[in-house]
Amino acid sequence: MKRKLSFYNIIIAIILLLIIIISTMVIFVNPTKKPVRKYTETDYAQPITDAKPVFRKDGELRFVDGKTTNVITTIDIEIADNDAERAQGLMFRDSMPENAGMLFLMEIEEPQSFWMKNTILPLDIMFVNADRRIVSIHKNCKPYSLDQIESGQPAMFVVEVNAGYADSHGLKTGDLISF
Numbered sequence: 001m002k003r004k005l006s007f008y009n010i011i012i013a014i015i016l017l018l019i020i021i022i023s024t025m026v027i028f029v030n031p032t033k034k035p036v037r038k039y040t041e042t043d044y045a046q047p048i049t050d051a052k053p054v055f056r057k058d059g060e061l062r063f064v065d066g067k068t069t070n071v072i073t074t075i076d077i078e079i080a081d082n083d084a085e086r087a088q089g090l091m092f093r094d095s096m097p098e099n100a101g102m103l104f105l106m107e108i109e110e111p112q113s114f115w116m117k118n119t120i121l122p123l124d125i126m127f128v129n130a131d132r133r134i135v136s137i138h139k140n141c142k143p144y145s146l147d148q149i150e151s152g153q154p155a156m157f158v159v160e161v162n163a164g165y166a167d168s169h170g171l172k173t174g175d176l177i178s179f
Helices: 007-028 083-088
Strands: 059-064 071-080 100-114 123-128 134-141 149-162 176-178
Touching (some): 071 083
Parallel strands (some): 071 100
Antiparallel strands (some): 059 176, 100 149, 123 149
16 A cells, blocks of 8 residues: 655655755864965965074184285174075165174176165175185165176175175275185
8 A cells, every 4th residue: 555645744854854964064064164275386485484584603704904914804704605595695684783794605706796685784795706805895785776786807705794884994995805
């Protein structure tokens, strides 16, 4: 004998089906889950950090009079000797000790060119040849400038110090560096 479905039985079946569907969604779908972020190439370009770089003493550099060989002054130096450190330079720093600077060790002696992109501090930039003789000094270089600061002659080393340092210590082209 066939049983006839009543309207009441159909409603009960629909309610049970809805309860099963909702229970399944609650168990398997987490509504508080954060959306998945898709990364692009630029996300990996440079790490995002709030920490500003600080001076790291890697050694000392002496400025020596080119004629008398007397030591004029000495500074603590941070050394930039690889591509990443040379590219970063003194960018994003809002202070540097008065008797401190950065020494860039270039791979080959050739005309060098720097800029002040993302550099907050005004700087004196000295280009030095392979004989460790200063071949040019650019004083009080303008912060954030994209203008090229060129050595004018082949240089193997570059020294950056706070603006005014070269004048206050009487540094000139022809003087030597020793480190």
